Amino acid sequence: MALIQFNNEQKMIQNEVRKFAQSELEPITSEIDKESTFPVDIVKKLSELGLSSLIIPEKYGGADLDTTCLCIAVEELAKVSASVSLILAVNNCLVAYPIMKYGSEPTKEQYLEQLSKGVVGGYVVETGFESSERKIEHEEKQGVISIAGLFDFVLNGEAAKFIILPVKTEKGRTLHIYDKSPEDSLSKHRILGMRAAGIVGLKFRSINLPNDKCLAAPQESEQVFQDIQNYSDIIFSAISLGIAEAAYDAALNYSKERRQFGRAICEFPMVQEMLINMKTKITASRFMVYDTAALADMEQKCSLNGHIARLFVSKTAVSCGLDAIQVHGGYGYIKEYPVERHMRDAKTMQVLNATPVDLESVLAKELL
Amino acid sequence: MDIIVCIKRVAQTAEADVKIDSSGKDIVKDRLTFDMNESDTYALEEAILLKEKFGGTLTAVSLGTVQAEDTLRIALAKGADSAIRIKAEDFEGLDGYKTAQLLKAAIKDLKFDVVFTGCIATDDYYSQVGVTLAELLGVPHATLVTKIDIQDTKAQVHRELEGGLIEHLDMTLPALFTIQTGINEPRYASLIAIRRAAKKEIKVIGASEIEPTGIQANASLEELFTPPAGKRAEILSGSMDEISAKVAGIIKEKGLI
Numbered sequence: 001m002a003l004i005q006f007n008n009e010q011k012m013i014q015n016e017v018r019k020f021a022q023s024e025l026e027p028i029t030s031e032i033d034k035e036s037t038f039p040v041d042i043v044k045k046l047s048e049l050g051l052s053s054l055i056i057p058e059k060y061g062g063a064d065l066d067t068t069c070l071c072i073a074v075e076e077l078a079k080v081s082a083s084v085s086l087i088l089a090v091n092n093c094l095v096a097y098p099i100m101k102y103g104s105e106p107t108k109e110q111y112l113e114q115l116s117k118g119v120v121g122g123y124v125v126e127t128g129f130e131s132s133e134r135k136i137e138h139e140e141k142q143g144v145i146s147i148a149g150l151f152d153f154v155l156n157g158e159a160a161k162f163i164i165l166p167v168k169t170e171k172g173r174t175l176h177i178y179d180k181s182p183e184d185s186l187s188k189h190r191i192l193g194m195r196a197a198g199i200v201g202l203k204f205r206s207i208n209l210p211n212d213k214c215l216a217a218p219q220e221s222e223q224v225f226q227d228i229q230n231y232s233d234i235i236f237s238a239i240s241l242g243i244a245e246a247a248y249d250a251a252l253n254y255s256k257e258r259r260q261f262g263r264a265i266c267e268f269p270m271v272q273e274m275l276i277n278m279k280t281k282i283t284a285s286r287f288m289v290y291d292t293a294a295l296a297d298m299e300q301k302c303s304l305n306g307h308i309a310r311l312f313v314s315k316t317a318v319s320c321g322l323d324a325i326q327v328h329g330g331y332g333y334i335k336e337y338p339v340e341r342h343m344r345d346a347k348t349m350q351v352l353n354a355t356p357v358d359l360e361s362v363l364a365k366e367l368l
Numbered sequence: 369m370d371i372i373v374c375i376k377r378v379a380q381t382a383e384a385d386v387k388i389d390s391s392g393k394d395i396v397k398d399r400l401t402f403d404m405n406e407s408d409t410y411a412l413e414e415a416i417l418l419k420e421k422f423g424g425t426l427t428a429v430s431l432g433t434v435q436a437e438d439t440l441r442i443a444l445a446k447g448a449d450s451a452i453r454i455k456a457e458d459f460e461g462l463d464g465y466k467t468a469q470l471l472k473a474a475i476k477d478l479k480f481d482v483v484f485t486g487c488i489a490t491d492d493y494y495s496q497v498g499v500t501l502a503e504l505l506g507v508p509h510a511t512l513v514t515k516i517d518i519q520d521t522k523a524q525v526h527r528e529l530e531g532g533l534i535e536h537l538d539m540t541l542p543a544l545f546t547i548q549t550g551i552n553e554p555r556y557a558s559l560i561a562i563r564r565a566a567k568k569e570i571k572v573i574g575a576s577e578i579e580p581t582g583i584q585a586n587a588s589l590e591e592l593f594t595p596p597a598g599k600r601a602e603i604l605s606g607s608m609d610e611i612s613a614k615v616a617g618i619i620k621e622k623g624l625i
Contacts, residue, residue, distance in 0.1 A: 009566035012441055015403065016557050050559035063559035073559075 078242025464496025
């Protein structure tokens with residue numbers, strides 16, 4: 001039996017999302033990247049099909065599907081637009097997942113139902129970087145934490161109606177849901193990759209985070225953060241996988257079309273070697289992503305597999321992006337061809353919420 | 369209103385590198401992707417729109433191998449109530465006529481007001497199944513349909529002709545329509561609908577359920593081949609400037625400008 005075997009449901013999801021991506025997303029992909037536009041209409045359509053609430057239980061209006069299905073959908077979207085894939089991935093694995101797992105019943109009802117109706121949720125990535133401008137002030141009065149300061153990387157921040165916010169307190173970290181306010185000032189970064197994913201900085205003057213919106217109190221928060229990280233490792237690996245495949249497909253097609261010295265460049269052994277290396281790493285990556293997803297679906301421990309997948313697949317995507325540019329020669333470097341975007345998006349996946357160095361140190365701890 | 373839609377799972381060959389297999393009668397399919405025939409997706413959408421407007425039942429039927437059940441499940445996810453697969457593996461030499469006969473055998477006991485098919489299948493390009501099926505069912509048909517407006521048992525139908533002409537027909541139901549692409553905007557199946565459809569049962573019928581008497585093909589496939597390059601075809605070589613100059617020369621030489 002093959003290691004990766006998709007059932008009927010999974011095959012159908014793969015096909016429908018692929019068709020949607022090719023027909024609806026492909027025509028705007030280059031433009032939204034160039035203009036750094038959050039694709040509101042596309043996200044709305046994907047929400048209507050159930051993609052932004054893919055893992056949310058049906059009783060809260062979600063599609064109630066498993067981790068493997070989420071990886072399939074995210075991979076297919078990433079083959080066409082990594083930014084759009086990231087938007088949907090964040091909504092599921094960094095917004096819906098923590099609420100599903102750690103929210104109280106009223107919190108679940110309030111926020112999961114919003115997500116199922118197409119509301120975008122955001123997630124603050126902790127950078128650990130503090131300077132005079134970037135100091136997050138916080139104080140706690142009668143159980144209510146209030147904070148002020150600038151968070152540099154808020155995933156989905158541009159379009160999010162509410163965000164999942166980690167806060168450092170004297171007692172430890174907490175995780176809160178915060179309803180965004182018009183008073184929060186939003187700063188759009190000029191970023192290398194994932195340019196259409198609505199990653200922004202958010203500055204809060206002074207906001208209150210009431211207790212009933214707390215997903216993790218200090219005493220349990222480390223385990224909660226680790227759980228969310230582990231889950232997002234699987235889903236984010238699937239994004240990198242999609243990017244790597246897109247880069248490979250573009251390189252393969254170009255190598256068949258482009259002729260030099262009287263023959264297609266795919267006939268040259270050095271080009272073949274690059275293509276073979278890309279395909280080999282992609283094949284290994286697919287096994288890692290879907291094996292880890294299957295373990296998660298069986299509720300088996302898979303944090304180690306997830307870290308390994310994230311580390312390996314994100315490196316695969318970057319190397320495929322670079323090799324695809326090389327296969328394209330000078331044309332790989334200009335924006336008329338998609339491969340420079342694949343490379344930029346692939347690199348971004350190595351700085352969002354887990355860098356290769358972070359993953360290696362976590363892996364070392366688990367292994368030693 | 370009771371509706372039947374006939375759909376086919378076909379290889380996506382438009383942009384693929386198509387090769388003939390060793391039998392010489394089929395193409396190599398192992399690297400091709402398969403999906404619902406394009407005009408069938410429009411036929412299905414038209415059927416769903418009618419069902420949403422008038423209520424009733426919608427049955428999707430496909431003659432195909434077990435993989436055709438994936439295509440039928442998409443029809444179920446989009447809005448069909450039930451699905452029937454006719455086992456293609458039980459029958460040999462399937463031309464348009466035999467296919468229509470088998471479809472008729474599968475649906476003859478169902479109630480219907482309208483039968484939809486796509487106007488053409490992108491694998492064999494027969495364009496026969498819809499019209500033959502209408503004849504076998506003894507109902508009127510219209511081909512290349514681009515608009516349908518139904519009031520009670522009357523249908524006003526637009527057909528697309530060459531030269532941008534549209535033919536307007538008045539027809540009485542029950543009837544069969546072969547649907548042209550572009551008549552509507554086919555929907556995508558939502559994930560919840562896919563999850564539900566994945567668990568639905570598909571009725572499968574084969575040689576043991578279909579009375580074989582009289583079911584036969586009118587034509588047998590002898591050979592598939594790639595035609596030799598014509599004498600008038602010429603592949604120009606050289607740099608972009610040289611090729612452009614040659615093309616301009618040829619156009620002038622033929623007196624086209």
